[in-house]
Amino acid sequence: MTKQTDPFREETILGRAYDARLMRRLWPFVRPHARWLGFSLAFMPVATLAGLAQPYLIKVAIDSHIVPGTFSGIGLVLGAYLAAILVEFAARFGELYGTNLAGQRVVFDLRRTLFAHLQRQDGRFFDRNPVGRLVTRLTSDTEAVSDMFASGVVAIVADVAMLVGIVVVLWLIAPKLALVTYTVLPPLALIAVFFRARLRDAFRAIRVLVARLNTYLQENILGMTVVQLFGREGRNFEAFRAINDEHFRVNHRSNIYDASFYAVVDTLSSITLALLVWFGGGQILQGALTFGVLVAFFEYVQRFFLPIRDLSAKFTIMQQAMASLERTFTLLDTTPAVASPAAPAPLPARSGAQGGAVAFEGVWFSYNGEAEWVLRDLSFRVAPGETVAIVGATGAGKTTIIKLLQRFYEVRRGRILIDGLDVRSVSLEALRRRIALVLQDVFLFAGTVEHNVRLGEAIGPEAVARAVEAARVSSFVHAHPAGLQMPVAERGRNLSSGQRQLIAFSRALAFDRPILVLDEATSSVDPETEGLIQEALHVLLEGRTAIVIAHRLSTIQGADRILVLHKGQLREEGTHQELLARKGLYHTLYKLQYRGQEAAARKTRP
Ligand SMILES: Nc1ncnc2c1ncn2[C@@H]1O[C@H](COP(=O)(O)OP(=O)(O)O)[C@@H](O)[C@H]1O
Ligand SMILES: [Mg+2]
Known part of the structure; x- marks a missing residue:
C-alpha cells in the first residue's frame, strides 16, 4: 500500500519512547495539574528509601540478634521493618494517586x-x-496519554x-559480592534490547489490525441491511475472519x-541467586561475609528484577503515548480553511x-483542485422576501451552492454576499444564525422529537x-402516547425517512431565521403531505427569503423565480x-418530470 491510500498509516507510527518536543507541547495541558x-x-524518595530499608533491617536482625542470640532489641528492629513496609505502602499509594489524578485531568x-x-473544522476536513479516525483520536489516543501518567x-x-x-x-554493604551480582547486568541489558524491538513490532501490527477490525465492523454494522439483502453474509464473514485470524496471530x-x-528475566534472576549462594556461601565459610548480608542480597536481587520484568511493558506504554501525542497534535494543528475573520x-x-438578501457573484468552486469545477462563474441574486427555486439534474451542483452559502467550504473565485456583506467578512456564527437549513440528508440526534x-x-x-404543526410532524407525533416527547433512536432509525424530513423541516421553521434554505426537504414525503406543507409554507415564508431546491414541480411552480443549473453553470x-415559453432546458426537464409524475400518479390510482 502506498502512503496515500493506506488509511491505517497513522496507526503504524511508533517512534521514540520519549520525545521532548511532544512533552513540551503537552506542558500547557499538564501545567494546571502539575x-x-x-x-x-514528593512521595517517591520516601517509598524508595522505605523499600531499600527493608532488606537491610533483615540483615540487622539476623547479624545482630538472631545469629549471636541476643534477643533484646530485636523487637525494635522488627518494629522498624513493619514501619518500613507500611511507609512504603502508603507512599506508593500517594505516588499512584497523584499521577493517576494528574493523568485523568490532563486527558x-x-x-x-x-x-x-x-x-471548528470545515467541510473539507x-x-x-473518516469518522473512525477522529473517534480514535478522542478515545484510545487520549487513553494512551493517560496511561503514560498512570504507569509511564x-x-x-x-x-x-x-x-x-x-x-x-x-556496593555499600559488600563490594565484592556486589561485583558478582553486577555481572548479570550486561546480558540483562542485551536481552531487554532484543525483546524490546520485537515487542514493538508486534505491538505496531496489533494496532493496525485493531484499526482494521474497527473500521470493518463499523461499516458492516451500519450496512447490515445491505449485507443481508444482497446475501453477502458469507463473504463478509470470511473477510472478517481473515482480519480476526491475523489479529489472533x-x-x-x-x-x-x-x-x-518474563521467563528469561526470571531465569537470570535465579542464576544471580545461585551465583550469590555459590560465591557468598564460600565467603561466609571463610568468615569474610555475614549470613545476614547474604540474605539481604537475596532480597535486594529479587527487588531488582521485579521492575526489570515490566520495564518493557512500560516502555511500550511510553511509545504508544508518544505516538498518540504525535497524532493528537497533528490533529490540533489543522487550521480550518474556513474561519471567522x-x-x-x-x-x-x-x-x-x-428576509435577507443573497447574492452570488462570479463564484467558481471545486472540491478537488481546479481540474474538476463543480460551479463555474455562477452569479445570481435573491432579493429579501423572495422565493427562488433551483432546479437541475443530480450532480449539477445544487447542494454545493447551499454549502457555500453557509460557508462550510470556501469559494475558489468570486464572492458570496449576504445583505451586501461578503460571507468571509462576517463571523461564521452571525452568518449561520441568519439561515435555517434543511439538507437532503437529515441528521437526527438520539433523544426526543x-x-x-x-x-x-x-x-x-x-x-x-x-x-x-406546519411541517405536519403533528400527523405522526400526536398518534404517539408521548406526543412531542416521542423517543428518537440514534440517527432517527425508528422513523421513516419522510418523518425524519418533516422533523428537520419543523426544526428549520422553529429557528425562525430570515433566510430559509430547503434542499429537497420534502423529497421523501408523499405528494399529499407535501401539498399540505406547501400551504403552511405560504404563510411561514411571508417576508422570509427562501432558496428551495426541489424535484417536485408543484414546489417549483410556487417560486417567484427559478434558476436552472446545468453542470455547475446557470x-x-x-x-x-x-x-x-423559452422551450430550453427547463422545458425539457419539465416534460420529463411531468410525464414521470403523471405516470406515477396513474399507477397508484386504482
Ligand atoms: N464532499 C465532496 N467531495 C468531493 N466531491 C463532491 C463532494 N460533494 C459533492 N461532490 C461532487 O460535486 C458535484 C455536485 O454535487 P452536489 O452539489 O451535491 O449536486 P446536486 O445538484 O445533486 O445537489 C457532484 O459531481 C459531486 O460528485
Ligand atoms: Mg443535492
Whole structure:
C-alpha cells in the first residue's frame, strides 16, 4: 500500500519512547495539574528509601540478634521493618494517586480541546477524515496519554530510582559480592534490547489490525441491511475472519515474546541467586561475609528484577503515548480553511419576517483542485422576501451552492454576499444564525422529537407547536402516547425517512431565521403531505427569503423565480411560465418530470 491510500498509516507510527518536543507541547495541558505530579514525586524518595530499608533491617536482625542470640532489641528492629513496609505502602499509594489524578485531568482537558477543535473544522476536513479516525483520536489516543501518567513516566522514574538505589546499597554493604551480582547486568541489558524491538513490532501490527477490525465492523454494522439483502453474509464473514485470524496471530506472537521475556528475566534472576549462594556461601565459610548480608542480597536481587520484568511493558506504554501525542497534535494543528475573520463586519440584526438578501457573484468552486469545477462563474441574486427555486439534474451542483452559502467550504473565485456583506467578512456564527437549513440528508440526534426540533435552543412552546404543526410532524407525533416527547433512536432509525424530513423541516421553521434554505426537504414525503406543507409554507415564508431546491414541480411552480443549473453553470432564469415559453432546458426537464409524475400518479390510482 502506498502512503496515500493506506488509511491505517497513522496507526503504524511508533517512534521514540520519549520525545521532548511532544512533552513540551503537552506542558500547557499538564501545567494546571502539575501540583498533583509534584505531590506524587514528593512521595517517591520516601517509598524508595522505605523499600531499600527493608532488606537491610533483615540483615540487622539476623547479624545482630538472631545469629549471636541476643534477643533484646530485636523487637525494635522488627518494629522498624513493619514501619518500613507500611511507609512504603502508603507512599506508593500517594505516588499512584497523584499521577493517576494528574493523568485523568490532563486527558479530560485534552479531550475538551480536541472536541472544540473538531467543532471548528470545515467541510473539507470532514471529507478527508473518516469518522473512525477522529473517534480514535478522542478515545484510545487520549487513553494512551493517560496511561503514560498512570504507569509511564513517574513509574519509570520510580523504578530507575529503585534500581540505582539497590546498586548503590549493594556496593555499600559488600563490594565484592556486589561485583558478582553486577555481572548479570550486561546480558540483562542485551536481552531487554532484543525483546524490546520485537515487542514493538508486534505491538505496531496489533494496532493496525485493531484499526482494521474497527473500521470493518463499523461499516458492516451500519450496512447490515445491505449485507443481508444482497446475501453477502458469507463473504463478509470470511473477510472478517481473515482480519480476526491475523489479529489472533499477531497477538499470539506478542504473547510469546512477552512470556519469553518474563521467563528469561526470571531465569537470570535465579542464576544471580545461585551465583550469590555459590560465591557468598564460600565467603561466609571463610568468615569474610555475614549470613545476614547474604540474605539481604537475596532480597535486594529479587527487588531488582521485579521492575526489570515490566520495564518493557512500560516502555511500550511510553511509545504508544508518544505516538498518540504525535497524532493528537497533528490533529490540533489543522487550521480550518474556513474561519471567522479577526475583525468581523457586523451583520445588522434581522428577524425572520424581514428576509435577507443573497447574492452570488462570479463564484467558481471545486472540491478537488481546479481540474474538476463543480460551479463555474455562477452569479445570481435573491432579493429579501423572495422565493427562488433551483432546479437541475443530480450532480449539477445544487447542494454545493447551499454549502457555500453557509460557508462550510470556501469559494475558489468570486464572492458570496449576504445583505451586501461578503460571507468571509462576517463571523461564521452571525452568518449561520441568519439561515435555517434543511439538507437532503437529515441528521437526527438520539433523544426526543421535541429535542430534535429545538436542539436545546430556548424556543418557546408556541413556536415549537407552530413549527410542528406546519411541517405536519403533528400527523405522526400526536398518534404517539408521548406526543412531542416521542423517543428518537440514534440517527432517527425508528422513523421513516419522510418523518425524519418533516422533523428537520419543523426544526428549520422553529429557528425562525430570515433566510430559509430547503434542499429537497420534502423529497421523501408523499405528494399529499407535501401539498399540505406547501400551504403552511405560504404563510411561514411571508417576508422570509427562501432558496428551495426541489424535484417536485408543484414546489417549483410556487417560486417567484427559478434558476436552472446545468453542470455547475446557470443556464436559465425566470418564472415557470417564462421558462416554459423559452422551450430550453427547463422545458425539457419539465416534460420529463411531468410525464414521470403523471405516470406515477396513474399507477397508484386504482
Ligand atoms: N464532499 C465532496 N467531495 C468531493 N466531491 C463532491 C463532494 N460533494 C459533492 N461532490 C461532487 O460535486 C458535484 C455536485 O454535487 P452536489 O452539489 O451535491 O449536486 P446536486 O445538484 O445533486 O445537489 C457532484 O459531481 C459531486 O460528485
Ligand atoms: Mg443535492
